[in-house]
Amino acid sequence: MVDVLKKSIWVFHLNSGSCNGCDIEVLDVFTPRPDFERFGVKLVPSPRHADAIALTGPITRAMVPKVVEAIKALPEPKIVLAIGACACGGGIWHDTYVVVGGIDEFYKILKEEYGMDPPTTIYIPGCPAKPEALIYAAGILADIIKQKQRRREDVIREEDEEKRKIETIIREEIGSRHFLPKIIVKRGPKEGSV
Amino acid sequence: MSPMGRLRMLIDSLSHPRVTEKYPYEPIPIPEDFRGKPEIDPEKCIGCAACARVCPPNAITFRDDHEQGYRVLQVFLGRCIFCGRCQDSCPVGAIKLTKEFELVSLSKDDLYQVVKLELAKCVRCGKYTVPYRYIKYLMEKGPKILKYELLLCPECKSEVMTLIKYHYAQEVHE
Secondary structure, eight states, X not given: OTTTOOSOOEEEEEESSOOSHHXXXXXXXXXXXXOGGGGTOEEOSOXXXXXXXXXXXXXXXXXXXXHHHXXXXXXXXXXXXXXXXXXXXXXXXXXXXXXXXXXHHHHHHHHHHHOOOOOEEEEEOOTTOOHHHHHHHXXXXXXXXXXXXXXXXEEEOOOHHHHHHHHHHHHHHHHHSTXXXXXXXXXXXXXXXX | OOHHHHHHHHHHHHHSOOOSOOGGXXXXXXXXXXXXXXXXXXXXXXXXXXXXXXXXXXXXXXXXXXXXXXXXXXXETTTOOOOOHXXXXXSSOOEEEOSOOXXXXXXXXXXXXXXXXXXXXXXXXXXXXXXXXXXXXXXXXSOOOOGGGGGSOHHHHHHHHXXXXXXXXXXXXX
């Protein structure tokens, strides 16, 4: 990221239907305790002055053209910080009718209806996102820290012994009931024919 | 401001320690009951999908892959609201909320955790039913139902139950 952004990151804060939880955290992070301005981050009132958009909220349908306009106004390279569960994946509202449902659904609309390529996105999960998480994101942007979170995939296969043990117990159970083997082993007639 | 006032202010600000945290360069203390990233322990998980049922934003989802024979549990951290209901509902304590909050990532793919559990086959028709682990758990701690039901798919189960009722009715009739 460091070759893209060589100077301070100026951020335009865009609320797209958020509950104000994340917005308060965005304001919170500029207070002396977390002190976001250490990294040169500054809130600006227009996307034309900004390097990145801090997007909060699940993007309501009415807000879509405004978000598109803000992204159009953003100078290259375009960067979007998706703050909170709502912006990252729709959150609680991911399947409600009045909402697009997260930034990825919005990018589909951006590509299909407006013919624009999706900007670089940084996902900041949390409900709301912790101020420290925002600082972590700024650290990644400024190349101070490396990304920690990685996809994890585990495939669990049972051992054959375990499988056989379970099956023998069940077959014994079936054998102990005199009427069951003939019913279970071959597929019986359908309910209607009985 | 008078020179005296300025001096007082200088003394005031010098006598107070620095309040800004050194966070990204030094770790910060995390409260004991902090709810962070939920993590499934794949060695413990039985694949009952209770967590997927209670999850308010459907961050945890599951589907049965009938071709490969796996139950796929998926945690999407981007949608998680860290409420901890999955932890409360898990019967074996496989899913736990850790204290991890540094979840920032540059791609959506990194926010997923996927656990695949092998499915057992129905003894009657050979279709995939529920994970082996789940059957094992039900045999040990589940309700005392007839054990042959555990390795039947729902359709075969209903058919067998009908046949058993029919069988009993015939016996009584005889």
